Amino acid sequence: MTNMLQDIAPYKLDNHYDPEKRPDENSFIIAFRGSLREREILIKTGSEEGSFLIPRLSDFAHADDNKSISCEIGTDNLVYAFSIDEERFFLSIDQELTSDCFADEGGKGTLVYRKFLELRKENLKPRHYVFAIYTAFHLYEWYDTSRFCGKCGSSNKHDDNERALVCPKCGNRIYPRINPAVIIGVTDKETNKLILTKYRTGFGQNALVAGFTEIGETLEETVKREVMEEVGLEVTNIRYYKSQPWGMASDILSGFYCDVAGDKEIRMDESELKYAEWVSPEDIVLQVPDYSLTNEMMRVYKEKGYAGTV
Numbered sequence: 001m002t003n004m005l006q007d008i009a010p011y012k013l014d015n016h017y018d019p020e021k022r023p024d025e026n027s028f029i030i031a032f033r034g035s036l037r038e039r040e041i042l043i044k045t046g047s048e049e050g051s052f053l054i055p056r057l058s059d060f061a062h063a064d065d066n067k068s069i070s071c072e073i074g075t076d077n078l079v080y081a082f083s084i085d086e087e088r089f090f091l092s093i094d095q096e097l098t099s100d101c102f103a104d105e106g107g108k109g110t111l112v113y114r115k116f117l118e119l120r121k122e123n124l125k126p127r128h129y130v131f132a133i134y135t136a137f138h139l140y141e142w143y144d145t146s147r148f149c150g151k152c153g154s155s156n157k158h159d160d161n162e163r164a165l166v167c168p169k170c171g172n173r174i175y176p177r178i179n180p181a182v183i184i185g186v187t188d189k190e191t192n193k194l195i196l197t198k199y200r201t202g203f204g205q206n207a208l209v210a211g212f213t214e215i216g217e218t219l220e221e222t223v224k225r226e227v228m229e230e231v232g233l234e235v236t237n238i239r240y241y242k243s244q245p246w247g248m249a250s251d252i253l254s255g256f257y258c259d260v261a262g263d264k265e266i267r268m269d270e271s272e273l274k275y276a277e278w279v280s281p282e283d284i285v286l287q288v289p290d291y292s293l294t295n296e297m298m299r300v301y302k303e304k305g306y307a308g309t310v
C-alpha cells in the first residue's frame with residue numbers, strides 16, 4: 001500500500017556522486033530561482049493537466065549556438081545531482097536562466113518558472129520526477145546557502161571526489177545538511193483514536209504531531225518532548241514505523257507511533273497549532289497530495305485502526 005514520495009519502484013535513484021559526469025543534450029536540467037521562501041522551479045509546459053516536464057539541455061539555447069543570444073547556460077554551472085535509472089539530472093547553480101536561454105523553436109514547449117511550494121499542493125505525475133525535484137531542491141538549498149566558508153568567509157570550491165564543498169584558504173569542509181525530524185502518530189488503544197493536528201501557519205491540511213530533533217537527543221526523546229510540547233501528553237510504547245527523505249525542508253523524517261500514557265486530555269500549544277483532536281479512523285481526512293509519510297501514517301490508521309500500528 002505504500003505510496004510515499006520516495007517509493008518510485010521500478011525506477012531507482014542512484015545518488016552516487018560523480019563529478020566526472022557531464023551533461024548531454026538529453027540530460028535533465030533542474031533550475032531554481034528566487035529567495036528562500038519564494039523558490040521557483042523552471043518547468044516545461046505543454047504536458048497534460050496534473051503532470052509536468054523537467055526541461056532537458058536540448059530545450060535551452062546555448063550561447064555558442066548563436067552569438068546574439070545572451071544566455072550563457074554554462075556547463076560549469078551544471079552540477080551533477082543524481083540519476084534515476086539511465087536518466088541524469090543536473091542542477092543549475094550560481095546562474096539564473098532567463099528567457100534568453102529558452103529555445104522556442106521546433107515545438108519544444110515553453111519553459112516557465114512556477115512557485116515550488118505550490119507544486120506541493122498538487123498530485124503531480126510522474127511521481128518519480130516529483131521525487132527528483134524534491135531531492136534536487138534539497139541539494140540546491142545546500143549549494144545556494146554554502147557559497148562561502150563559514151569560518152573564514154572565502155569562496156568554497158567543489159571537492160573533486162565527494163559531494164562536499166571545501167574552503168581553499170582554511171581547509172574547512174562541509175557536507176550536505178540533512179535535518180532529522182520525527183512524525184508522531186499518538187494512539188489511544190482503548191478508544192481506537194489517533195491525534196490529528198493542524199499547524200497555525202503554512203500547510204493547511206491535517207497532520208500529525210511533528211518536530212525537529214535537538215542536539216543531544218535520541219529520536220525517542222524527540223518523540224516524547226514534541227508530544228508534550230504540542231499536545232501536553234505523556235507517551236509510552238514508542239514504535240518505529242518508516243522514514244522519508246523530505247527535500248522540501250532538507251529533512252530526514254522518522255515516523256513513530258506511540259501510546260498515550262495516563263491523562264488523555266489534550267493541552268494544545270496554541271502558538272504552533274490551531275487544531276489538535278483525538279479522531280476515530282473513519283473520521284480521518286487525508287492529505288492531498290498523498291505522498292507524505294504523515295499521510296501514509298494517517299492512512300494506515302484510517303484503514304486498520306490501532307491494529308495497523310503495532
Ligand SMILES: [Zn+2]
Nearest residue numbers: 149152167170
Ligand atoms: Zn575558510
